[in-house]
Amino acid sequence: MSSQDEATADIGTALINGEDCFPDLEGLKEDFDIIYFLDLCAGVEAAILYDGLDLTKVGKGAAPILEPLAEAGVLRLYTLSADEKNMMGAVESIFARPRSAELMERVGKANYWDAADMDLAITAQVAATTLPADFMFEETLGKTLTLPFRHVPIYLAIPTVVTERNALYAAKLSLAESYADLTATMLSFRSEHAIHDLDSLPLPPLAMDTLKDARTFDELGQIILDKRKQYEPLRRRFRDVRELYVSPDYSLKQRYTEKVKLDADMQRMGKMVRNVPTILSLAGDVEKVAEAVAPMIAHDMTKAGKLVGPVTKWIDDRTFRWRMRPLVGLIEMYDDAGMRQIADVSQSLFGHTLTDADAARARNYAKAVEKYVPKETR
Secondary structure: OOHHHHHHHOOOEEEEEHHHHOOOHHHHHHOOOHHHHHHHHHHHHHHHHOOEEEEEEOOOOOHHHHHHHHHOOOEEEOOOOOOHHHHHHHHHHHHHOHHHHHHHHHHOOOOOOOOOOHHHHHHHHHHHHHHHHHHHHHHHHOOOEOOOHHHHHHHHOOHHHHHHHHHHHHHHHHHHHHOHHHHHHHOOOOHHHOOOOOEEEEEOOHHHHHHOOOOOHHHHHHHHHHHHHHOHHHHHHHHHHHHHHHOOOOOHHHHHHHHHHHHHHHHHHOOOOEEEEEEEEEOOOHHHHHHHHHHHOOOOHHHOHHHHHHHHHHHHHHOOOEEEEEOOOHHHHHOHHHHHHHHHHHHHHHOOOOOHHHHHHHHHHHHHHHHHOOOOOO
16 A cells, blocks of 8 residues: 555544644743744644644653643654665655755755844744655655644745645636636635635634643643544544545545535534634645646736636646645734733743733744745845
């Protein structure tokens, strides 16, 4: 069975870097940083939203979360074996993969002269250098990698990822023009959060709903397990959505038609839901996509006009498998209600009074990524 077939059979399981998504809790309490807090939110949300998580790495200080989840069978540690005689070759192969090679090329272009925001520069660069190993796990296992908050702006700017998203954007524009009943879904989540044309998924504020119930770190693991029981129907429907996109048996139009129905179901399952930005990325054939659609997406696709139709047909004809990645933290960052929830949790669980400086730091992180993981040589 191929890794893609295994991933389809185990669609409810995702990959997660435990060191990134489950940071040192006591360390975060001693020196609160909203960036790492939002990383924690990504981990908590993934622990509720997926049937299981395969850990690619385990950090220190998160045992109150990790141990109960491991005992309940939610977590398992995944390792890849390597030939000890060829460790250097194994490392080189990690960084030679297309997404990793593009990313490390960008990291090498950073200019640190007169860097007043050096702390964010270091955070962005360290985050970028940890991604290649996780990309290798994702590509080897065919399972979706959970992105912590720090990795989101880095991931979205990788050229291969941009190409995929532009191709899908072109196809969506064509579908929106052709099918009036799909227009709202196609264009539902636009650039209002400063991120270009991501899809969306209606989800309750799972991380905040979980963290607000804890008064000590020792309670977190059991609370997450309780929330997993509470949100089991939602998790089942999310699995249906992921299965819909990863299956090669549906055209893009069929996927979005079914997604309208699934979205309505998910809306009914939560007392309060918000549209969480969600990345769709190809689970295979990335090089073929880049080669075939690059001439069509060289410019702003909102002005591409007649070019979008052929892209839609090309994607539909090949019935690609897509990965779906909900991005926790982005809504909270830009939504007043979300920031209020973060303030409540940071005070009750971490003893930190949230300030405007915290919110500014989270928002400035994306700018630091643009500066220190640059697209072009400066």
